[in-house]
Amino acid sequence: MSRRDELAERLSEVRGRITAAAEVAGRDPDDVTLVVVTKTWPVSDVRLLHELGVRDVGENRHPEAEDKATELRDLGLRWHFIGQIQSNKAGRIAGYADVVHSVDSARLAHRLNAGAHSKGRVIDCLVQVNLDPDAAREGRGGVVADDLPGVLASVDDAEALRLRGLMGVAPLGGDPVEAYARLAAIAADTRSSYPSASWLSAGMSGDFEQAIQAGATHVRVGSLVLGQRPPLG
Ligand SMILES: *Cc1c(COP(=O)(O)O)cnc(C)c1O
Secondary structure, eight states, X not given: OOHHXXXXXXXXXXXXXXXXXXXXXXXXXXXXXXXXXXXXXXXXXXXXXXXXXXXXXXXXXXXXXXXHHHHTGGGOOXXXXXXXXXGGGHHHHTTTOSEEEEEOOHHHHHHHHHHHHHTTOOEEEEEEEOOOHHHHHTTOSSBOXXXXXXXXXHHHHOXXXXXXXXXXXXXXXXXXXXXXXXHHHHHHHHXXXXXXXOEEEOOOTTTHHHHHHXXXXXXXXXXXXXXXXXXXX
């Protein structure tokens, strides 16, 4: 089977499952955006995905993301940055990312804003909420509850950033239903203060149906579409 046929088949299966999960949840399937996570895969795959109708792609590492976005500029894809960002990379990332899912500090928001502003761009931002106490202890995995109001305000106040909502990653080996229920409750709370924060980025290959049940508007699916990622070198 050609790579194109393989991607077409896997993509169609994932799209079918998204539609089915939305219907089970009593939601409109059009309200769920599939972000295909192309990290580690070559630009040739991203081109094939574009031919197959994909418009939203996710990357988690700079400069891999920048290289791909630059090379594929002609396609008009929407680039979603979904990985943890070191502040000193924020300015560069602001040059090509259309959506950043992983805003986790006021400091990062300031840097993204400065970068976007200097390039005359506006970036849709999601604040990543920590759903995993183990990751929080290591300073990974997003903002803890106490810090959330400050980070939300810093994005909302930034002229070149649009506060769109929240993102969460279910803890490895935990119960995604429980994690996404917590995330949905925080999202509802956030929307009461910030009506523009209507996006909820949740769900990966292993749990996107549970995330859709909990109200995800953006699911980030990699391996189910592209296959098992090659081990990182
Ligand atoms: C890699 C990644 C995904 C996609 O993971 P799969 O299990 O391959 O679908 C989703 N979200 C984030 C934050 C990621 O880093």
